[in-house]
Amino acid sequence: MGDLFYLGSRYISHHRAKLLVLIFAITLVSWLPVAIQIIVDQTAEQLLDRAESTPLVIGAPGSPLELSLGSLYFRAKTPARLDYSEVKKVEATGYARAIPLYYRFRAQDYPIVGTSPDYFSYRGLQMASGRPVALLGEAVIGSKVAEVMSLGVGDHIISSPESVFDLAGVYPLKMPVVGVLAASFSPDDEAVFVDVKTTWVIQGLGHGHQDLNRQEAVGQVLKREGDNLVANASVRQFNEITSDNLESFHFHGDNASFPISAIIPNAPDEKSAALLLGQFQEEREDVQIVRSRRVIAQLLDTVFTVRDYIVVGIAVVAIATAIVALLVFYLSLRLRSGERFTLARIGASRLQVQILMATEVVFVLLLSAALAALLITLTRQYGISLMQQLLLA
Amino acid sequence: MSLEIEGLRFSYESEGFVLSVPQLKILPGESVALVGPSGSGKTTLLNLVAGILYPERGTISVDGQLISDLGARQRRQHRLCKMGMIFQSFELLEYLDLRDNVLLQARLAPGVKITPALEQQAKDIVAELGLLDKWRRPVTALSQGERQRVAVSRALLLDPPVVLADEPTGNLDPDNKRAVLDHLMALCAGGNRILLTVTHDHSLLPAFDRVVDMSELLAQEVA
Numbered sequence: 001m002g003d004l005f006y007l008g009s010r011y012i013s014h015h016r017a018k019l020l021v022l023i024f025a026i027t028l029v030s031w032l033p034v035a036i037q038i039i040v041d042q043t044a045e046q047l048l049d050r051a052e053s054t055p056l057v058i059g060a061p062g063s064p065l066e067l068s069l070g071s072l073y074f075r076a077k078t079p080a081r082l083d084y085s086e087v088k089k090v091e092a093t094g095y096a097r098a099i100p101l102y103y104r105f106r107a108q109d110y111p112i113v114g115t116s117p118d119y120f121s122y123r124g125l126q127m128a129s130g131r132p133v134a135l136l137g138e139a140v141i142g143s144k145v146a147e148v149m150s151l152g153v154g155d156h157i158i159s160s161p162e163s164v165f166d167l168a169g170v171y172p173l174k175m176p177v178v179g180v181l182a183a184s185f186s187p188d189d190e191a192v193f194v195d196v197k198t199t200w201v202i203q204g205l206g207h208g209h210q211d212l213n214r215q216e217a218v219g220q221v222l223k224r225e226g227d228n229l230v231a232n233a234s235v236r237q238f239n240e241i242t243s244d245n246l247e248s249f250h251f252h253g254d255n256a257s258f259p260i261s262a263i264i265p266n267a268p269d270e271k272s273a274a275l276l277l278g279q280f281q282e283e284r285e286d287v288q289i290v291r292s293r294r295v296i297a298q299l300l301d302t303v304f305t306v307r308d309y310i311v312v313g314i315a316v317v318a319i320a321t322a323i324v325a326l327l328v329f330y331l332s333l334r335l336r337s338g339e340r341f342t343l344a345r346i347g348a349s350r351l352q353v354q355i356l357m358a359t360e361v362v363f364v365l366l367l368s369a370a371l372a373a374l375l376i377t378l379t380r381q382y383g384i385s386l387m388q389q390l391l392l393a
Numbered sequence: 394m395s396l397e398i399e400g401l402r403f404s405y406e407s408e409g410f411v412l413s414v415p416q417l418k419i420l421p422g423e424s425v426a427l428v429g430p431s432g433s434g435k436t437t438l439l440n441l442v443a444g445i446l447y448p449e450r451g452t453i454s455v456d457g458q459l460i461s462d463l464g465a466r467q468r469r470q471h472r473l474c475k476m477g478m479i480f481q482s483f484e485l486l487e488y489l490d491l492r493d494n495v496l497l498q499a500r501l502a503p504g505v506k507i508t509p510a511l512e513q514q515a516k517d518i519v520a521e522l523g524l525l526d527k528w529r530r531p532v533t534a535l536s537q538g539e540r541q542r543v544a545v546s547r548a549l550l551l552d553p554p555v556v557l558a559d560e561p562t563g564n565l566d567p568d569n570k571r572a573v574l575d576h577l578m579a580l581c582a583g584g585n586r587i588l589l590t591v592t593h594d595h596s597l598l599p600a601f602d603r604v605v606d607m608s609e610l611l612a613q614e615v616a
Contacts, residue, residue, distance in 0.1 A: 014488030347473030
């Protein structure tokens with residue numbers, strides 16, 4: 001038997017290009033439908049879990065889906081703007097604590113999420129090392145951010161400018177990492193958390209610079225009108241908030257009118273949530289309040305429909321591939337008729353000839369099955385994060 | 394070890410073909426050429442001796458062992474172990490290299506293992522045929538003459554007492570024809586083997602000990 005397998009292996013090696021194409025095609029059509037099923041199911045489960053843990057979201061009028069995905073996954077590219085004053089208004093209803101979210105900015109590939117300390121207890125996030133954000137300009141990073149960017153407590157993370165060509169735009173802010181979150185296997189692992197005021201500094205609504213009341217700063221002041229000073233361009237602005245310059249940071253304007261992206265109302269019970277929902281839906285047209293589970297479920301309905309179409313399409317391709325594979329095997333057997341004849345004439349048994357001929361088919365099917373199984377295992381493990389990036393990018 | 398045929402009859406009823414060999418005896422070390430026009434039954438006789446076809450009547454024996462008495466499986470094993478087969482179109486496996494083609498029959502034969510000693514034996518035969526430098530070369534990279542020498546090596550590896558060759562030089566140019574036949578005859582004579590060859594090439598006949606003209610139905614010794 002060993003000699004026959006050896007001869008079979010020589011045949012396989014000689015025709016490797018043809019067989020690899022076959023193996024690739026069979027593996028692909030075996031793996032794809034299963035992979036789609038796995039990814040869609042896992043995505044649906046994760047999306048619904050996240051949505052269920054965040055029943056209500058408040059944001060500016062617009063797409064409920066965008067608001068839900070933005071506040072759950074921080075992935076919206078240009079989130080609609082909501083005034084910070086809405087936080088106070090939600091709390092004034094007495095039905096919920098309001099957790100602000102401002103996720104407009106990024107540090108490389110990761111969203112910077114400006115929020116309040118309540119967010120961490122709301123999500124049940126634990127610190128793996130360091131401490132929570134306590135001062136303006138400090139950052140706590142998710143476990144994935146720490147892993148990918150090789151950052152830890154004591155390192156710094158810099159916000160990315162929105163456009164390098166916009167001189168009046170957002171300047172990079174260097175933020176010390178004071179804590180790393182334990183892995184929660186949620187979008188929080190891939191976010192950088194700061195105080196919401198820090199995001200306003202990133203935006204340029206607040207800043208710190210040299211003290212213009214110093215004796216040496218006289219030459220930098222162009223005009224004094226009461227409390228208002230106009231200085232020339234030599235005044236140094238700080239791009240990092242430290243204990244030395246923290247005092248110099250200040251905001252121009254009323255915080256209530258500063259922007260945020262969304263509010264998560266943290267209602268103590270379902271009744272309060274329902275009352276808040278009713279109140280906002282009835283009385284407020286300038287903001288929208290959405291039930292994220294319902295929005296995500298609608299999204300999933302679409303995804304499931306698309307999945308079904310794709311699976312049907314792949315099934316058709318799979319049938320075509322199976323027919324082509326059968327044809328290839330049949331033609332291969334036809335081409336090997338001379339070989340079978342020779343083997344029979346020199347004395348090979350019918351069984352020996354059949355084993356030798358079957359080696360090709362068995363090898364292709366076994367290897368395709370093994371590869372498909374491996375890919376399915378990998379899909380179960382990593383497919384979900386890949387799919388999320390595709391869906392939410 | 395002699396090859397004896399007695400009162401052999403074989404026919405293809407539908408084609409009206411009848412082969413009849415009253416008597417033919419070939420002695421050890423003897424080389425015999427089977428000649429005759431197409432359809433005279435040369436290849437059929439070769440297949441009957443090889444046990445691929447089964448006679449309607451008569452006997453074929455190799456060293457007293459009646460081939461016609463053996464079952465299909467035993468005839469196959471007899472062919473693998475006791476006979477070397479050489480074909481006009483070489484019938485090498487293109488996906489194997491020279492070494493593996495030479496060892497092919499040995500791999501299929503029951504009770505034969507590919508040992509270093511057997512491989513050395515294969516190398517010796519290949520060296521004798523002047524192909525040792527191409528030992529691991531794919532057979533597709535060999536010339537026609539070289540391929541037929543590989544087929545000769547495959548047929549002789551298990552030291553068979555009978556070598557059956559069906560037009561072994563039919564696809565070769567004149568130079569290669571002569572060279573391959575010389576090698577084949579030398580190797581058969583050296584091993585005291587019977588060589589039974591079908592050929593259409595009358596220029597090669599003087600090299601054989603005996604020529605049997607199939608068209609006459611009765612064996613005629615011309616040399």
